[in-house]
Amino acid sequence: MTASVIIVTNPFEPVTSRSVHAVEAGMTVGALLLECGIAEENWVTGPEIRIGTDMVSADVYALRVIGAGDIVTVIRWPMGGGGGGGGGKNPMRVVLTIAVMVAAFYGGAALAPYVGSAFAEAGIGLTMEAATAIGAGAITLAGTALINTVVPAPKPSIPSMSWGGSGAIPAASPTYSLQAQGNQARLGQPIPVIYGRHLIYPDLACEPYQDYVGGEQFLYQLHVVGQGEYEIGQIRIEDTPISSFEEVQTEIVPPGGEVTLFDPDVITAAEVAGQELIAPNLVASGDDGFVGPFTANPVDTSAGALGIDVVMPRGLYYANDSGSLDARTVQWRVDTRPIDDNGDPLAEWAVLGNESRTAATNSPIRLSFRYPVSPGRYEVRLKRLDTKDTAERAGHEIRWAALRATLVGQPDFGPVTLLAVKMRATDNLTQRSSRMINVIATRKLPVWSETGGWSEPQPTRSIAWAFADACKAQYGGKLADARIDLKALATLDAVWIARGDSFDAVFDTSMTVWEALTRIARCGRAVPIQQGGIVRIIRDQPQTIPVALFGPRNIVKGSFKIKYVMPGDDTADAVTVEYFSSRSWKPDETTAKLADSAGDNPAKVNLFGCTAKDHAQREGLYIAANNRYRRRLVTFRTELEGMIPTYGDLVAITHDMPRWGQGGEVVGHQGDVLALSEPVEWTEGAAHYLALRRRDGGLAGPYRVQAVPGDPTKVRVLDPLTVVPYTGGSEERTYFSFGPGQAWAQSGRVLGIRPRGEQVEISAVAEDARVHVN
Template sequence: MSPMVHPTPLAPRAWCVIQRDPFHPSTGRELRAIHDACRLVDVVPALSVPHILLRNGKAVLRADWDQPVVDGDHLAVVCLPQGGGGGSDPLRTVLTIGLIIASQGAYVAALGASVGLTAAQAGALAFAAGSALINAVIPPPKAPSNLAAAALAAPSPTYNLQAQGNLARLDAAIPVQYGRLAGYPDLAAQPYQEFAGNEQYIYQLLCLGQGEYDIEALRIEDTPVSNFDDITYEVVPPGGTVSLFPASVVTSAEVAGAEIIGSASGTYSQAGTTLTVTLTAHALSLGRAVVLDFTTGTAPDGEYTVASAPTPDTFTVVMPAAAAATRSGNVSVTRYLGGFNAAGAGTVATAIGLDFVASRGLYVYNTSTGAVGSISVTVEIGLRPIDAAGAPAGGWVVFTETFTDSSTTPQRYSRRYDVSPGRYQVRVRRTNAKSTATTAGHELAWAGLRSYLQGSNAFGDVTLIAMRMRASNNLSGLASRKVNVIATRKLPLWDGSAWSAPQPTRNPAWALADACRNPGYGAGLADARIDLDALASLAEVWDGRGDSFDGRFDNAVSLWEALSKIAASGRARAFMQGGIVRVVRDQPQEMPVALFSPANILRGSLSIDYAVASDSTPDSVDVGYFDETQWAPQRLVVTVPGGSSARPAKLELFGVTRRDQAWREGMYHAASNARRRRTISFSTELDGLIPSLGDLIAVAHDMPAWGQSADAVTWTVASRTLVLSEPMSWGAGAHYAALRGRDGRVSGPWPVTRGADDKTLVFTLAPDITPDTGAARERSRVSFGPAQAWAQRAIVTAVRPSGDGSVQIECVNDDPSVHTAETGTFPPPVQVSQLATQYTAPQVTGLSLRSSSNDPGVALLSWQAAPGADYYLVEMSAAQTGAAWTRVGETSAANYAVAALYGAATWIRVAAYGRTRGPWVTLSFGMEADYMWSADDAAPMWSPDASSPMWR
């Protein structure tokens, strides 16, 4: 990274930080430079809330605010939090607000119950080496923490191809969708069917999800609904009412197409009050109602209840009066079908619907004329109110229907009856006899029973789609459950001062805001508890890059898991700081916010963990995403420029639907896995409260030789010369120095040259701060080194305050190539350590071969010593490829003599071995030896033997 060039400014006398909102320490502050002579009171702005003045870290009483501002003063005006009562201490709150800092291990307060999203605690950061991707800044998505709950979750009709369809997912979460997605809406109510004009119509109500949507396409499978003439639909926005049809309808499962049997003839005999009816295969049981029409005798016609069924062909009823003597005769018996309870306990119906089907049509065929005549079926429908236990709560209300037709085509009828609100039992009987002639179609079946329940047809803050579909050859019953919708969620957008009306958006920023703000399924947080300014800035970044979040939460997840998934699609992470939900994106940062060196790192606290690459370390990323062109899962393998793809690690990007975005994020994770493999941890004092999660810091320390550190002793403005407390090691090339300001920020790095001695630095440009020297205040700390080795740049991953006043910081090394890899720029890793390079896989260079003067069949090998090599391996083979290699020697020297095992056909290779083996370098003995070989034997051509070809 090239050093930043700053113009030479007019140095201010002092600085003043005004902190108007202590709950927003990183954004709610103002920095003022003081150039003119003034008093302390002149610096303090007019404020309507209590505030304090700090001078160089110490509080100043109001009685002393008339003191003059001294050159080099660092002032801070801090507004105090209000409210609390009960003896709350605002000053204590101010002093402890910095301790409420983001930490991956810190507790995240429960944010409220939800539908689809629930509050939870953020898990501790854990990153693994070996076969897993390493990215401590934006950890790759991982499996749900509650695997048992995940296993019991209803299959997703969006992401599970086997489950795609319109399902009634009982007890599942109402889906929450963000962005643009194709999905199969859930059934919001039980579908039902009716007949009209001998056509079957299916009524179904679908729930697209929570909130409002911009519907782009409504389809049956892949065909637009507009291509079907048999479908009528309406989109019901949140808070709207379904007007196309009654939505709350319950269909009885007991009615399943049983034929309504007509009257049958039998005989009877009565003795006393017991009347015994003989009817072959009557199929009646105790308590069933029958209608008896006595064709002979004086017994009264009417409805009776079966008292017993002694045999399959006889049953008894109790007559209202005893017969004077035994009497008998003929009787017509009509059996009821039902009664069936039309709906379950606790329901209130306002109408009852019945379906009837004449499966063979209704007709009578005249064999003599060949004409088809009409025939009728008459049925009696009885409705009786019942209570919650199913006991009768009133008498039967009877309706009579007659169906007449002269068609051999199956006929279907639906009837609906308005009733007083309540629960009902329904029964049906046929009142005319069924014709048994083979030339007549006279059957009638009871096909369906429905209760139209009392309700408002309003379903709250969800978007519904009501559909009325005619069953036809063009639209089967199976296809009716394949309704899918391409829609974009509408959300309010923050313009910096107010929220807009809901509008279609795919930006992750507004999905994050909605998950935090929504009181129904989100956390219900007030705007003051969300870092909206940061979200607005990120929204611009994501719009510029074309990044989106297009995801559907159709199973219950924790709020924090949902926020993590949304943020991860934009290379960001959410965290809580000071009771405020914040989001930080991993993106290029030029200036570190703080410098840490041995001067402010607690002794013995620095630790560095190296994730050393091994044979199982992933070298590429196998990215899975939900493609927006096919609306199906897709995969692609991403490799950093110049890398291989032999060991890809799987990465699932939930909410990513664009291939280019999936490729960019895969490249980012692949580069992070390759270049960010050092985890740095150290403890400091209150300086540790300066950086926050995701901030760039600089770490200078002599143990890993990350820069050289010293204190500023004297500063000469005119010559821009700084004398340090100890000498620096100067080498070839450019050198740079960075200064730590009074507020902890980093000034520089600035290009410097060697002065009169190794302690003296001459700045090419004047730094933008004046170094503190002498004993009046703490001297400025200086970090020095060649090129980029003046300090290690690192990204903060955790800040953990402790009760003893110390703060532990965890960070990971930064490398600019993590962000440039997606553009095709992937330079070598940044070298920041000034220690001698440790070569883990040393390389042999300058390999040469000649034959020995004493024995031409012996190869004399030599090469340049490889840095980091402990020894060298020498192998031979009869061919460059396809043949086995034989180990012929190991040596720690940079040369070796060995006999050629295969004569002119010998191939020799050499490799260096350090921590691991380096690459092989191969030569041909026949091509490299400095003499010629006979074509038919292995003897040298200048052999004194007369048979040698040289002498022929």
């Protein structure tokens, strides 16, 4: 059981700043605040807590238990004011409290129907009182949402409810957030998992670095494409293929491979940032003239080489009287010594190199030097050795631009695909464009068949094998094959391929495995369920033969209920499906409406994993038809035969209250004539049918029948019977369902099966074939 938590972070804007979360019932208010990142010492001065309309005082936070169905409102008020230092009464709090109370008084009851509809869409049933409490507490304005009974929209996992702080809020997706697109080092965030074919701005696998070769600057970047193996279709800088840039080299490194394009594990010391090396003739008295020392590599690392960058920003020259340039020379020394993890030296200073440079140019000179060292941790210092020419005509300056440490060996990046990029700085490349590298990749996954088992990984956009991978992978459910319904996945894979349905998406933010499975299945008009420890996937598709028959003889008396969801002025008459277009690799949308709909009031639905307009259009038409034609929700109780169907199965329901056919028992059988326990009514001019329940609970028929003159309790069967009706008294007799045409019973899709002691409660939605027109 769950409770609902409404967090209002800005009382000035209670609607736009609110967020709704589902939490497990049974936790205390104090535990909720701790999950929100509010320490116990801040409870008194922290947010205001209300359960329903009652305020909870801070002294009982650790004791007050949140019950099932409770509505908890958390309001963060502005701090300070009143009495100075925040210690007295807060007039702003008083004003805001009055404002919220007035708004709640007038708005809560009026908004209750809308709040109830919105929560029903999320799968949370609310009474009118609870809906009013939410409307009053958060001033929630919500319109009537779509009904999506058999394949509901995925429910997001509970996000971080912290007010802020390090690591509290997940980083934005660099794929689906246009503002966040670019190559980033997303520390602490998930390594992306790509399914199907998709564009991705790969994350940085390690810190980029740069050096100078022949006076030209090179930038080295190592990216993580994603977990697993991929077929790289195209590498681009923004929208331009990388082949258009001659100064860029790339290397694709499969899982377990090594980077050969450059050294991947290089650390650049942040402390070195262009310090000038002071010449001996300018060194202050008592100064040794050294710049540094600076630590090259951090604790618990071992460097195998050290790199130094020096820059002569004005060049090296002397402008003589004739207007030409005379040469100047600069000399410097590089020293290093090993240190331990505490930064204490392990040996005396040693000279890594004595370097010099002579030139006659006023263009900047940039040089890089690499020195192999014995593996260890080091600090480095530099010293200028020559006398500086301080004349106005001279350019004779040297600066220490960078210190790098190349670590020993290659890091273990795990089972991921890497992209190594080496770029030479030119006019074609800017600092921004160097961080806009993207790839269009297709995931390689094993494909399962009943005869051959699992294949080698191959490029695929299949919904089925993305679902299987999310179940099996270490970053997913870690399930064995025996716990996945692979036969059903193989069957549905053929259906999806024939329809052109695929799943193309990037999972680069945190979520539960079940939410990921739900998103994958939803793209194929399906939902995941767990049954007997096995993960199954159920697609909402046409079914012609009910798996069970329920009528007056096996529906518990008084348990049959029908809920009619009546449309109103705010009911959506069309569906706008948001998807990520594979043509532009940007968010797009398409509106689907039924032929006789005006489409004036569309509802928006996001179809994660859809990248094709025709796929989005099909799903939009399905949702629109579902919204119109599935508006009768049925609940009833039966005995243990209620365990025969499962979620999504088609069942036949006969009941006299809504006049869904006529039902009873077969009490006699002679030849093609059946004697029934109840007299049946005939409709003139219509063909009539009769269905029988098998001993295993399944359905036989329906069979065409005609009346036996003079006896309304008997019918003559015109089609060959495939079962022999049981009419004895040692077990239940054979049940029947009778009616004209298709009205011999109402078919329903099972939405829920719940044990109720020795009985079983079944929830279903009345089926309509028009839902499956596409």
